[in-house]
Amino acid sequence: xxxxxxxxxxxxxxxxxxxxxxxxxxxxxxxxxxxxxxxxxxxxxxxxxxxxxxxxxxxxxxxxxxxxxxxxxxxxxxxxxxxxxxxxxxxxxxxxxxxxxxxxxxxxxxxxxxxxxxxxxxxxxxxxxxxxxxxxxxxxxxxxxxxxxxxxxxxxxxxxxxxxxxxxxxxxxxxxxxxxxxxxxxxxxxxxxxxxxxxxxxxxxxxxxxxxxxxxxxxxxxxxxxxxxxxxxxxxxxxxxxxxxxxxxxxxxxxxxxxxxxxxxxxxxxxxxxxxxxxxxxxxxxxxxxxxxxxxxxxxxxxxxxxxxxxxxxxxxxxxxxxxxxxxxxxxxxxxxxxxxxxxxx
Amino acid sequence: xxxxxxxxxxxxxxxxxxxxxxxxxxxxxxxxxxxxxxxxxxxxxxxxxxxxxxxxxxxxxxxxxxxxxxxxxxxxxxxxxxxxxxxxxxxxxxxxxxxxxxxxxxxxxxxxxxxxxxxxxxxxxxxxxxxxxxxxxxxxxxxxxxxxxxxxxxxxxxxxxxxxxxxxxxxxxxxxxxxxxxxxxxxxxxxxxxxxxxxxxxxxxxxxxxxxxxxxxxxxxxxxxxxxxxxxxxxxxxxxxxxxxxxxxxxxxxxxxxxxxx
Numbered sequence: 001x002x003x004x005x006x007x008x009x010x011x012x013x014x015x016x017x018x019x020x021x022x023x024x025x026x027x028x029x030x031x032x033x034x035x036x037x038x039x040x041x042x043x044x045x046x047x048x049x050x051x052x053x054x055x056x057x058x059x060x061x062x063x064x065x066x067x068x069x070x071x072x073x074x075x076x077x078x079x080x081x082x083x084x085x086x087x088x089x090x091x092x093x094x095x096x097x098x099x100x101x102x103x104x105x106x107x108x109x110x111x112x113x114x115x116x117x118x119x120x121x122x123x124x125x126x127x128x129x130x131x132x133x134x135x136x137x138x139x140x141x142x143x144x145x146x147x148x149x150x151x152x153x154x155x156x157x158x159x160x161x162x163x164x165x166x167x168x169x170x171x172x173x174x175x176x177x178x179x180x181x182x183x184x185x186x187x188x189x190x191x192x193x194x195x196x197x198x199x200x201x202x203x204x205x206x207x208x209x210x211x212x213x214x215x216x217x218x219x220x221x222x223x224x225x226x227x228x229x230x231x232x233x234x235x236x237x238x239x240x241x242x243x244x245x246x247x248x249x250x251x252x253x254x255x256x257x258x259x260x261x262x263x264x265x266x267x268x269x270x271x272x273x274x275x276x277x278x279x280x281x282x283x284x285x286x287x288x289x290x291x292x293x294x295x296x297x298x299x300x301x302x303x304x305x306x307x308x309x310x311x312x313x314x315x316x317x318x319x320x321x322x323x324x325x326x327x328x329x330x331x332x333x334x335x336x337x338x339x340x341x342x343x344x345x346x
Numbered sequence: 347x348x349x350x351x352x353x354x355x356x357x358x359x360x361x362x363x364x365x366x367x368x369x370x371x372x373x374x375x376x377x378x379x380x381x382x383x384x385x386x387x388x389x390x391x392x393x394x395x396x397x398x399x400x401x402x403x404x405x406x407x408x409x410x411x412x413x414x415x416x417x418x419x420x421x422x423x424x425x426x427x428x429x430x431x432x433x434x435x436x437x438x439x440x441x442x443x444x445x446x447x448x449x450x451x452x453x454x455x456x457x458x459x460x461x462x463x464x465x466x467x468x469x470x471x472x473x474x475x476x477x478x479x480x481x482x483x484x485x486x487x488x489x490x491x492x493x494x495x496x497x498x499x500x501x502x503x504x505x506x507x508x509x510x511x512x513x514x515x516x517x518x519x520x521x522x523x524x525x526x527x528x529x530x531x532x533x534x535x536x537x538x539x540x541x542x543x544x545x546x547x548x549x550x551x552x553x554x555x556x557x558x559x560x561x562x563x564x565x566x567x568x569x570x571x572x573x574x575x576x577x578x579x580x581x582x583x584x585x586x587x588x589x590x591x592x593x594x595x596x597x598x599x600x601x602x603x604x605x606x607x608x
Contacts, residue, residue, distance in 0.1 A: 095516070
């Protein structure tokens, strides 16, 4: 659907080198990388705002590398929203369809549909000057959706929002994606990738160093950088019960601290926060499971122990602990973690 | 300690002297003019005709030259090219050259011997001694005010907003008229008023190009030369009041802009 082939560009101090990406229709693709690595530049290249030094951009098998910005059907929503300050909310949303050969009543319908979808119907006649960050983000999204892009490019869409607004907007982005819009979302936050994407690419020093299905990239990082950057291997889909338990894959029930009473979502358990022991230990940790060590992977400063407790859990331990407790592959061990060590992502 | 305490006082005194220097000659001129003289002057058709001519020519000149000056300002604010500093220097040139010299330059440019003058002659026009000649002289000395203000205005419009509009499917021309121009409008308006006001007060360049028909600054000069200070003063007061009205308008707009940006 959207394909980047060997895209390279040099701008000032940094450069992008031979970027290749392939988005299928309906994908929610997250491009993950630290600030300043050129993620936004890549989006601007796709949108036609910056010309690449070499390489090609294809949309629906058509080479759009040199196509005019206004003729491409890719919509970009910038991190600062870029809502037009001299137009009110309704005029902003109407901007892409103004002057188009569509009946006025149809235009009104489109505006209302997308205002409703983004939950800003009550703001239509408001000036944009006094809107909050979350509201501006929704105006920018509604305006972009009215133009009906084939592919939506999102530049750090959640970066400037507080936790509560993030939850709402994630839900909205998921809904937009599920309604058929292909999304390429760039961020430095691995939680966003876990919460939203089905595919992820990690970009570092101008190169894509790993890409693939989100689960694969997070659970099998290609190198130390990806491992450190993503850092999370224990993330699972879970169903939550009102009694503060979560069911993972229907096979394991764990205790969680579900203050927001979420019914369904993802959970993250950092490997560093799990205690591995030979005997069951008595502590304040309410999650204690017995399992079999499947694999021990040595890294520069520590080891990752993958233990099967009904689900594969990755535990990070030091070299000293490995030697001291004599953990070995195929031996049995106990894992222990507190419910408060579990992060819930709606 | 004592020294630093005195600094505001010293600065106020020095500043007050400068303000006094600006305001005193104007006040004394107003005080020296009787209401009867003012009333008589406002009934003088020669004065009224010249004020009307000055206003009309300056206004139309401003509008006419804005058609080219605004796109040039946009171009200068958005494009980076090798000789951009030279172009910016050319724009500011009329501000630094003596206006009488500017008048001579314009005269050479529009006289019957010049290419432009010959083209005009072929359709029965002579720019010298014609409102068009006056307009050209006014424009020459006042256009930097419009170009510089408009360029500042366009530079303040975030390029990202223009990119967003393009990305939303708008053509570059639509982006210019719906995003760049409205967002830079306050500055452009200030520039238009400044150019208009500067055109109204031009004397040096216009007198070389056209003594007749007589714009007000030349009429004031002529009254002074022929009849003396007493006869030149009421015309000056009436004309200053007209200019002051536009000056206040300009300041009000600038103030609105400031509070809008705050």
